[in-house]
Amino acid sequence: MDRKDKARIADGALLPSGALLEAQTAVADAIQRGAVPASGLSPALADLLTRLFLAPENRLRGVDIARQLAITPSRASRLIDRAEAAGVARRGIDPDDRRAQQVVLTEKGRERLHEFIPALLGVVDAVVHEELSEAERDTLVDLLRRVSRRARRYRPDSD
Numbered sequence: 001m002d003r004k005d006k007a008r009i010a011d012g013a014l015l016p017s018g019a020l021l022e023a024q025t026a027v028a029d030a031i032q033r034g035a036v037p038a039s040g041l042s043p044a045l046a047d048l049l050t051r052l053f054l055a056p057e058n059r060l061r062g063v064d065i066a067r068q069l070a071i072t073p074s075r076a077s078r079l080i081d082r083a084e085a086a087g088v089a090r091r092g093i094d095p096d097d098r099r100a101q102q103v104v105l106t107e108k109g110r111e112r113l114h115e116f117i118p119a120l121l122g123v124v125d126a127v128v129h130e131e132l133s134e135a136e137r138d139t140l141v142d143l144l145r146r147v148s149r150r151a152r153r154y155r156p157d158s159d
Helices: 003-010 015-034 043-054 062-069 073-086 107-129 134-153
Strands: 059-061 089-094 097-105
Touching: 015 043, 015 107, 043 059, 043 062, 043 073, 043 089, 043 097, 043 107, 059 062, 062 073, 062 097, 073 089, 097 107
Parallel strands: none
Antiparallel strands: 059 097, 089 097
């Protein structure tokens, strides 16, 4: 690290990314404290079921689950195994590509979400909606999506 890097850090170059990570951690912690216990699910299973619920036809491919949850495909596979063992999701054939599998939300999974979603909405209301105006929320969502798109495209130089 040279003096130029030290000066950039001192001038706050890392503040946006630090604030982003701090907010993500704090919101995740609030959800784990305020919403996850109502479902009786682990945080990872609650996240998986929510994503399945929001997906078209309540189904996703394993690779899409891994990408959305920002975990490795092998970790996603183990999570799907746990979801199947709990009866809240099942693997099935992708109707558009019979060589591929999809994970589908089960009726038991929907029942567990009926316990989780109201608690999740309560946390989001308390943490986000009561703190930010509608215009601020819209701006925040836009900014976060822009950063996400840019981060997904980022490739380190191969020098």
